[in-house]
Amino acid sequence: MKDSGKARSVTVSDVAREAKVSKATAARVLGGYGVFSEKVYEKVMAAAQALDYRPNELARSMTTGKSGIIGVVVGDIENPFFSYAVRGISDAARAAGLNVILANSGEQIEAEKSAVRVLMGKRVDGLIVTPAESRDIAHLRDIHRSGRPLALLDRALPDLQVDTVTVDDRKAAMRATRMLTAAGHRDIAYVTAVDSDRHEYRDLEQVYTSSVRERVEGFLSVCREAGIETPERLVRLGATSPEETRTIIQALLSKADRPTAILASDSLVALEIFRHIRYMGLHIPRDISLITFHNADWTSVTSPPITVIDQPVYALGKMVAELLIRRLKGEKRPPERVVLQTSIIERGSVGPPPPSGR
Amino acid sequence: MKDSGKARSVTVSDVAREAKVSKATAARVLGGYGVFSEKVYEKVMAAAQALDYRPNELARSMTTGKSGIIGVVVGDIENPFFSYAVRGISDAARAAGLNVILANSGEQIEAEKSAVRVLMGKRVDGLIVTPAESRDIAHLRDIHRSGRPLALLDRALPDLQVDTVTVDDRKAAMRATRMLTAAGHRDIAYVTAVDSDRHEYRDLEQVYTSSVRERVEGFLSVCREAGIETPERLVRLGATSPEETRTIIQALLSKADRPTAILASDSLVALEIFRHIRYMGLHIPRDISLITFHNADWTSVTSPPITVIDQPVYALGKMVAELLIRRLKGEKRPPERVVLQTSIIERGSVGPPPPSGR
DNA sequence: GTGAAAGCGCTAACAA
DNA sequence: TTGTTAGCGCTTTCAC
Numbered sequence: 001m002k003d004s005g006k007a008r009s010v011t012v013s014d015v016a017r018e019a020k021v022s023k024a025t026a027a028r029v030l031g032g033y034g035v036f037s038e039k040v041y042e043k044v045m046a047a048a049q050a051l052d053y054r055p056n057e058l059a060r061s062m063t064t065g066k067s068g069i070i071g072v073v074v075g076d077i078e079n080p081f082f083s084y085a086v087r088g089i090s091d092a093a094r095a096a097g098l099n100v101i102l103a104n105s106g107e108q109i110e111a112e113k114s115a116v117r118v119l120m121g122k123r124v125d126g127l128i129v130t131p132a133e134s135r136d137i138a139h140l141r142d143i144h145r146s147g148r149p150l151a152l153l154d155r156a157l158p159d160l161q162v163d164t165v166t167v168d169d170r171k172a173a174m175r176a177t178r179m180l181t182a183a184g185h186r187d188i189a190y191v192t193a194v195d196s197d198r199h200e201y202r203d204l205e206q207v208y209t210s211s212v213r214e215r216v217e218g219f220l221s222v223c224r225e226a227g228i229e230t231p232e233r234l235v236r237l238g239a240t241s242p243e244e245t246r247t248i249i250q251a252l253l254s255k256a257d258r259p260t261a262i263l264a265s266d267s268l269v270a271l272e273i274f275r276h277i278r279y280m281g282l283h284i285p286r287d288i289s290l291i292t293f294h295n296a297d298w299t300s301v302t303s304p305p306i307t308v309i310d311q312p313v314y315a316l317g318k319m320v321a322e323l324l325i326r327r328l329k330g331e332k333r334p335p336e337r338v339v340l341q342t343s344i345i346e347r348g349s350v351g352p353p354p355p356s357g358r
Numbered sequence: 359m360k361d362s363g364k365a366r367s368v369t370v371s372d373v374a375r376e377a378k379v380s381k382a383t384a385a386r387v388l389g390g391y392g393v394f395s396e397k398v399y400e401k402v403m404a405a406a407q408a409l410d411y412r413p414n415e416l417a418r419s420m421t422t423g424k425s426g427i428i429g430v431v432v433g434d435i436e437n438p439f440f441s442y443a444v445r446g447i448s449d450a451a452r453a454a455g456l457n458v459i460l461a462n463s464g465e466q467i468e469a470e471k472s473a474v475r476v477l478m479g480k481r482v483d484g485l486i487v488t489p490a491e492s493r494d495i496a497h498l499r500d501i502h503r504s505g506r507p508l509a510l511l512d513r514a515l516p517d518l519q520v521d522t523v524t525v526d527d528r529k530a531a532m533r534a535t536r537m538l539t540a541a542g543h544r545d546i547a548y549v550t551a552v553d554s555d556r557h558e559y560r561d562l563e564q565v566y567t568s569s570v571r572e573r574v575e576g577f578l579s580v581c582r583e584a585g586i587e588t589p590e591r592l593v594r595l596g597a598t599s600p601e602e603t604r605t606i607i608q609a610l611l612s613k614a615d616r617p618t619a620i621l622a623s624d625s626l627v628a629l630e631i632f633r634h635i636r637y638m639g640l641h642i643p644r645d646i647s648l649i650t651f652h653n654a655d656w657t658s659v660t661s662p663p664i665t666v667i668d669q670p671v672y673a674l675g676k677m678v679a680e681l682l683i684r685r686l687k688g689e690k691r692p693p694e695r696v697v698l699q700t701s702i703i704e705r706g707s708v709g710p711p712p713p714s715g716r
Numbered sequence: 717g718t719g720a721a722a723g724c725g726c727t728a729a730c731a732a
Numbered sequence: 733t734t735g736t737t738a739g740c741g742c743t744t745t746c747a748c
Contacts, residue, residue, distance in 0.1 A: 298656030
């Protein structure tokens with residue numbers, strides 16, 4: 001049955017035989033647990049060396065129940081926001097001697113469920129998830145219930161009391177929006193990749209991604225406080241791909257009462273918006289102002305550079321991993337909800353609205 | 359010994375007992391192998407449902423020897439080049455029902471070895487690696503020898519006959535360099551993140567990253583063919599971080615015979631170069647020309663947009679994964695070396711060298 | 717300090 | 733078609 005010629009790997013038994021000790025003794029020195037004499041140690045190590053022994057982590061995990069892996073499910077690894085956060089997670093994991101296994105949900109709840117199922121099947125020691133939807137979290141409850149630690153990244157779930165690290169999304173959105181209203185804008189669009197059943201925004205109830213929901217809430221409240229009527233008319237959902245974003249921004253900018261400012265929910269959306277604005281021959285900030293979440297690389301090298309909401313992305317990943325790891329190590333404490341602060345980096349993409357008429 | 363209250367998970371035996379069949383029978387329907395009657399199927403499934411059975415992939419892997427995981431070791435997941443390639447790998451893996459476990463080498467050979475060791479220990483079904491160094495590949499040989507398939511991404515290893523997918527680095531560098539010499543440049547710098555023992559470039563023998571070595575070769579050959587003397591004087595190694603890059607570019611641009619054009623080996627390096635050029639008050643392409651490898655997002659939105667060597671990054675990842683997967687499925691064939699074609703996207707960052715004097 | 721033996725949860729012969 | 737019996741490679745009692 002075994003693939004032709006594939007050398008069977010050398011096991012503890014092999015080493016034991018070679019070293020002329022029992023399997024248990026060999027296992028002890030090889031696994032670095034229990035007690036053994038100096039002499040035995042030497043013999044076993046020599047044998048292991050000679051045979052080129054490599055431990056089978058799988059078998060080890062089988063008996064110990066620990067895999068040394070933490071599972072991470074993010075929305076979209078191609079989004080630099082997530083890849084940077086994952087870097088934070090990886091660094092923290094490595095520091096603790098753990099490995100990371102990464103899965104993409106593509107922000108699809110079904111893919112998220114499947115990823116969670118697979119990772120749980122692999123008996124990861126713990127999970128970090130950026131939940132795509134706040135209404136469908138049975139699979140996350142299951143993790144928690146099964147006793148394996150779960151931590152949430154970037155998105156809180158009111159109904160799930162687990163370690164969570166987010167940023168002050170609402171406050172950030174409010175500050176950005178206020179910057180826009182203070183500059184005189186009255187027609188401000190909010191564009192996000194998060195989608196809903198109907199694509200059209202009607203009310204907050206549709207927005208199941210907590211971070212975005214908070215942002216939209218903050219955005220709307222500042223608009224209202226500035227006396228802007230029905231600010232929700234300019235909220236756009238579903239900018240899930242460059243193509244979708246282009247369609248949305250195209251429609252937005254060809255409106256009679258087109259917005260004089262746009263707040264973008266992530267840097268991928270903002271990039272497409274920036275491109276399209278330029279493509280239409282409009283100038284930032286003369287014709288239109290732009291602020292985006294996430295201090296992505298490109299935002300500082302455009303002309304003008306883009307004013308951004310700077311999220312501590314790396315720290316976000318690092319912290320959530322550290323919380324999880326502490327729990328893995330057996331620390332008992334009530335779930336923590338950490339909210340990291342954002343700041344606005346003012347660059348050149350915000351100005352007063354164009355003279356009028358349009 | 360078990361963590362207080364942590365519910366022991368339900369096993370095949372539990373389901374078998376509940377369904378009043380033998381363990382083997384339950385295992386057959388649960389594992390979806392062998393044969394069984396409709397009636398038994400129903401009973402077992404009902405029992406599994408009732409008990410909320412979740413298969414233990416670990417145990418499954420133990421006996422089958424297959425983990426359903428492919429291990430990937432890349433240089434730097436934060437580099438969009440790699441994250442996009444990884445996306446290609448993930449997509450191909452998912453399509454084949456496999457999972458991906460990702461590790462970062464940070465381009466450090468020791469970290470790469472450690473990552474390989476860990477992944478092999480986890481008994482991944484196969485590995486995809488972007489080898490950091492071509493001189494130290496014993497650990498890669500070991501993989502190959504152990505019978506598990508190995509495939510190389512972006513960097514070939516002459517001494518290792520395994521499936522490899524790269525791009526035509528030399529040709530790409532030649533084309534880009536020719537574009538620069540054709541515009542009249544005689545002082546062209548090549549800046550790469552790849553480091554060597556002495557930082558200073560002396561000869562090709564120092565460059566152990568095959569892709570970069572090919573590029574430098576191509577670059578130098580075109581320079582020489584254009585009659586440029588000692589073009590290697592402007593080759594710079596070790597732009598491993600924004601800080602290092604800044605130091606390098608700073609030194610480069612303050613030289614008396616400072617280059618009038620720069621060829622950047624990746625988009626991270628290019629971004630820092632772009633920033634510094636602008637910081638020094640120089641204009642592209644009036645004062646200095648710039649071409650970079652990798653059609654990163656930001657290169658199209660700067661003013662001027664940057665001329666780039668467009669690598670089929672996603673395809674690179676997808677293809678290498680597909681080659682590996684075919685081997686996983688048992689396909690026997692000699693190792694393949696696929697070389698994908700690049701193209702140059704001409705944008706606005708190349709012009710003639712400034713009038714003279716400087 | 718060392719060894720013998722049981723068992724983790726599953727798959728895979730082999731019988732029945 | 734179903735059941736019995738061995739393991740996979742390791743850790744972990746429990747004796748000695």
